[in-house]
Structure formats: C-alpha cells, structure tokens
Amino acid sequence: QSVLTQPPSASGTPGQRVTISCSGSSSNIGSNTVNWYQLLPGTAPKLLIYTNNQRPSGVPDRFSGSKSGTSASLAISGLQSEDEADYYCAAWDDRLNGVVFGGGTKLTVL
Amino acid sequence: QVQLVESGGGLVKPGGSLRLSCEASGFTFSDYYLSWIRLAPRKGLEWISYITSSSYTEYADSVKGRFTSSRDNAKNSLYLQMNSLRDEDTGIYYCARHMITSRAADYWGPGTLVTVSS
Numbered sequence: 001q002s003v004l005t006q007p008p009s010a011s012g013t014p015g016q017r018v019t020i021s022c023s024g025s026s027s028n029i030g031s032n033t034v035n036w037y038q039l040l041p042g043t044a045p046k047l048l049i050y051t052n053n054q055r056p057s058g059v060p061d062r063f064s065g066s067k068s069g070t071s072a073s074l075a076i077s078g079l080q081s082e083d084e085a086d087y088y089c090a091a092w093d094d095r096l097n098g099v100v101f102g103g104g105t106k107l108t109v110l
Numbered sequence: 111q112v113q114l115v116e117s118g119g120g121l122v123k124p125g126g127s128l129r130l131s132c133e134a135s136g137f138t139f140s141d142y143y144l145s146w147i148r149l150a151p152r153k154g155l156e157w158i159s160y161i162t163s164s165s166y167t168e169y170a171d172s173v174k175g176r177f178t179s180s181r182d183n184a185k186n187s188l189y190l191q192m193n194s195l196r197d198e199d200t201g202i203y204y205c206a207r208h209m210i211t212s213r214a215a216d217y218w219g220p221g222t223l224v225t226v227s228s
Contacts, residue, residue, distance in 0.1 A: 002154065035214040037155070044204060044221060045147075045155065050214035088155050092213050098168050099145065099157035099213065 003028060004089055006102035013110045017077040020105045022089035024070050028100050032092040034072040036065055039086040039104070048087070049074060076107075084109045112136040112217045114205050119222030126195050126226070132188040132205030132219055140183040143208040145215060146190050148224075150201035160208070161188070173199075195226045 005023040012018040022034065036049040047056050049065035052072065064075045072091075076083055089102040118130040130146070145160040159169045159179040167179050178191040188205050202223050206215035 033212065033214075035212070037215075039149075039155070044218040045149075045206075045215075046218075047214055047216050050209065050212050050216070056216060086154075090155075090157075090214075096171070098170055099147075099160070101155045101157065104154040 002103040003093060003100035004091065004102035006089060006105045008103065009106045009108065011108040011110055012079045014079055014081065016079045017075060018079060018107065020074045020087050020107070022072045022102050024091060026070060027095040028091040028093040029067065029072055030070040031094055034065065034067050035090045036074045037088045037090065039088065045088070079109055081109050083107060112207065114207065114217055114219035116203060116205050116219045116222040119203060119224045121225045121227065122195055123228050124196060124226055127193045128195065128224060130190040130192065130203055130222060134186045134188070139186040141210065144181065144188050145206045145208065146179060146203060147206055147215070148201040148203045150198070159190070197226050200224060200226045
C-alpha cells in the first residue's frame with residue numbers, strides 16, 4: 001500500500017501516446033515537486049522527469065511530466081518497444097519527512 | 111563520470127545483521143545528499159533513508175531503530191548498517207545521489223541483493 005497511487009498497468013501500441021497518473025495528498029504532491037523513474041528489468045532505476053516537468057540530459061522529449069494540485073502524470077508520446085518498463089512516481093512527504101513512491105506502473109507495448 | 115557501486119549484500123538469517131557500502135566517484139561526494147532505496151519482490155521501490163552532507167539522517171518508519179546510515183566523506187563512501195533483519199527486508203538495495211537543486215535522485219548504483227531467510 002504505497003502512499004502515492006498509480007495504476008498497476010498501462011499499455012499502448014507503437015507510435016501511440018500513453019499517460020500514467022500518480023495521485024497523492026497535500027503533504028506530498030500537493031506541497032512538493034514530483035519525480036518519475038523508469039525501471040527496466042535488471043537495471044538500476046533511471047531518472048526520467050524531475051521537478052514535475054524537467055527532463056535530465058539525454059531523456060528524449062517524448063517523455064513529459066505535469067502536476068496539478070495533488071496529482072501528477074507522465075506522458076509518453078510516439079511509444080516505442082524499448083519504453084516497455086516499470087514507471088514510478090515519487091515526491092517528498094512533509095508529514096512522513098521522507099521520500100514516498102507510487103506502487104509502480106508496468107507499461108506494455110503491444 | 112558519476113559512479114556509485116554498492117557492496118555487502120548477501121544471505122542472512124532473520125534477526126541477523128549486514129553492513130552495506132556504497133563507493134562513489136566522479137563528483138564531489140561531500141556536496142551531495144544521498145539515499146538508500148530498495149526494490150522488494152512484488153512490492154516496488156521503497157525509500158529507506160537519506161543522509162545530508164553534514165550527516166543528518168532520516169529513515170522510513172519500516173526501518174527506524176534497526177537501520178543506521180552513515181557516510182565518510184574522506185573515503186567517498188556511504189554505509190547502511192542493518193540490524194534485526196526481517197524477511198520483508200529482502201530486496202535489491204540501491205544507493206542514490208540527490209540533485210543539489212532538487213530531491214530527485216539523478217544517479218543510482220547497480221544495487222546489491224539482500225536476502226533474509228532462514
């Protein structure tokens with residue numbers, strides 16, 4: 001039972017646009033920025049989006065993030081087979097005084 | 111280039127102890143906050159602890175009182191002392207560096223596997 005709520009799965013076909021939601025509360029997303037991580041099998045997590053909508057160097061602009069109130073979302077456009085991975089949202093929680101993660105969303109490219 | 115490499119994982123019985131290490135290179139270690147984060151089977155990512163440049167620490171409730179994080183800036187190393195281990199502590203343990211301007215973890219090590227089982 002993660003503090004942030006994500007759908008357990010999402011899917012799309014190559015070229016399609018998919019979005020993954022992340023819902024929190026006033027103590028985390030509502031008052032702090034959101035980060036997104038990509039976890040490919042057998043590899044370390046990779047930072048995909050930071051501070052709600054910023055992309056680290058090297059992350060394609062097909063990936064975008066947004067935040068509104070106590071919710072955030074990750075959008076992937078022009079879906080590619082190599083995007084098949086687990087995606088996690090994360091934010092600082094002022095009440096718990098630590099980082100909280102979503103439960104992760106497994107993205108399948110059909 | 112920035113590198114983080116964890117070590118010290120292994121198989122331990124419930125109630126036992128382990129000490130994980132994370133050796134860093136490619137950046138000014140003392141300038142950065144660091145975290146331990148684990149990936150448990152069928153449970154996803156879970157933040158364990160973070161430590162500031164001056165060694166102030168915070169812990170997740172699930173490990174508070176059992177785990178202790180420390181750092182040695184002279185050795186560019188981060189440590190996690192894990193005591194009173196439980197089955198649910200099983201997972202891959204990553205050390206991660208936080209960006210100076212954000213709480214995002216921008217670099218992660220490859221992880222070290224901890225298995226708690228009798």
